[in-house]
Amino acid sequence: MKTAHLKKLAILISGSGSNLQAFIDAVANHKLSANIAVVISNRPDVKGLERAANAGIPTEVLDHKQFSDRNVFDQQLMKTIDQYGVDAVILAGFMRILGDDFVRHYQGKLFNIHPSLLPKYPGLHTHQRAIAAGDREAGASVHFVVPELDAGPIVIQARVAVKKEDDADSLAKRVLEQEHQIYPLAVKWFCDKRLVLTQTGALLDGQLLPATGFQFQHP
Ligand code: GRF
Numbered sequence: 001m002k003t004a005h006l007k008k009l010a011i012l013i014s015g016s017g018s019n020l021q022a023f024i025d026a027v028a029n030h031k032l033s034a035n036i037a038v039v040i041s042n043r044p045d046v047k048g049l050e051r052a053a054n055a056g057i058p059t060e061v062l063d064h065k066q067f068s069d070r071n072v073f074d075q076q077l078m079k080t081i082d083q084y085g086v087d088a089v090i091l092a093g094f095m096r097i098l099g100d101d102f103v104r105h106y107q108g109k110l111f112n113i114h115p116s117l118l119p120k121y122p123g124l125h126t127h128q129r130a131i132a133a134g135d136r137e138a139g140a141s142v143h144f145v146v147p148e149l150d151a152g153p154i155v156i157q158a159r160v161a162v163k164k165e166d167d168a169d170s171l172a173k174r175v176l177e178q179e180h181q182i183y184p185l186a187v188k189w190f191c192d193k194r195l196v197l198t199q200t201g202a203l204l205d206g207q208l209l210p211a212t213g214f215q216f217q218h219p
Contacts, residue, residue, distance in 0.1 A: 007087040007191040008037040012077075012094040017048020019092035019113060022180035023187070024055045032188045037084040040077070042096050058084075064096055074102040081106075088190060091145065092183065100147045108197040110145040111190070113183050115175050117141060117157055117212070122150035127168040127175065138162050138171055140179045141213060142186040144197045153202040154213035155186045155195060182216050 011020050020039060026032035039052035040060045052059045060080050067073035073096075081089060091112040103110060116126035118141040130138040139159040146152035158178035162171060189195035195204050202209045 006033055006035040008035050008085060009088050009090055009187070010081045010084055010086040011036055011039050011052075011090045011092050013039060013041050013046065013048035013092050014043050014095040015046050015048060015093050017046065017051045017093065018176060019179055019183055020048050021051050022184050023090070023092070024051065024057070026184035026188070028055075032184050032191065034088075034187065034191045037086050038081070040080060042073075042094065048093075070097075070099055071101070074099045078102060078105055088187065090183075090187060097149060098145070103145055103147045106145075108144070109190070111142060111155075111183075111187060112145050112150070112152070113140060113142050113179055114150050115140050115172065115179065117159065118143060118150055118154055125168070127171040130162060131166060131168060131171065136162055138175055140175050140182065142183055143213070144202060153197060153209070154211065155189070155202050155204075155209065156182045156214040156216055157212055158182045158216040158218060178216070178218060181218060185216070 011023060013020050023036060027034060027036060036057050038058045038060060040062060041049050042062055042064045044061050044063055049059050062077055062080060064073050088109045089106045117139045121129050127138060137159045139157055141154050141157045143154045144152040158181060160174045160178060189204060200208060204214060
């Protein structure tokens with residue numbers, strides 16, 4: 001396949017990389033016309049790096065513990081990403097907070113997935129918090145990244161019912177299955193030039209998306 005016209009992605013991970021795998025599969029199955037140019041992990045020896053290597057994708061490790069402060073880490077991360085000349089940066093379970101300089105550098109092409117129905121539960125332990133609050137539904141959100149944590153315009157959300165017998169692990173598992181559907185889809189829209197970030201919010205096919213993003217209907 002010719003790759004010159006394909007959008008190039010950098011995917012940033014910290015762990016298992018099941019969302020990364022969803023991207024690898026979407027590319028392999030021609031559901032996403034993109035080229036994963038590099039996978040970068042801030043942790044060595046994680047499963048996601050193995051998944052990338054198995055798919056023949058170049059990998060880089062930038063161990064945050066080796067850096068004197070956040071800013072130095074962010075600068076090096078930008079330098080590494082920019083060597084690959086990518087069109088979008090995909091945070092896929094990347095467990096580092098990125099500084100404003102980094103976020104501004106990639107504004108409009110920096111995406112994150114968060115395992116809650118934002119604006120509910122930014123930060124950690126989202127599933128536990130949803131269960132503790134007695135929520136009847138939980139889910140995941142893909143959003144453009146802005147300097148404030150987990151707060152950028154939402155592109156798409158998937159909802160799952162919370163069951164009486166759920167604990168954080170069982171709920172996380174069902175939400176993760178939805179993450180694997182919606183994240184490659186959101187990035188496909190971006191690669192197909194259907195999705196753009198503007199001053200007023202995220203536009204899909206020229207229409208401003210609602211504050212909760214496109215609502216994904218799963219079978
Ligand atoms: C996902 O639930 C993601 O939303 C969260 O961390 C998890 C990463 O999973 N930020 P994986 O590494 O993609 O398997």
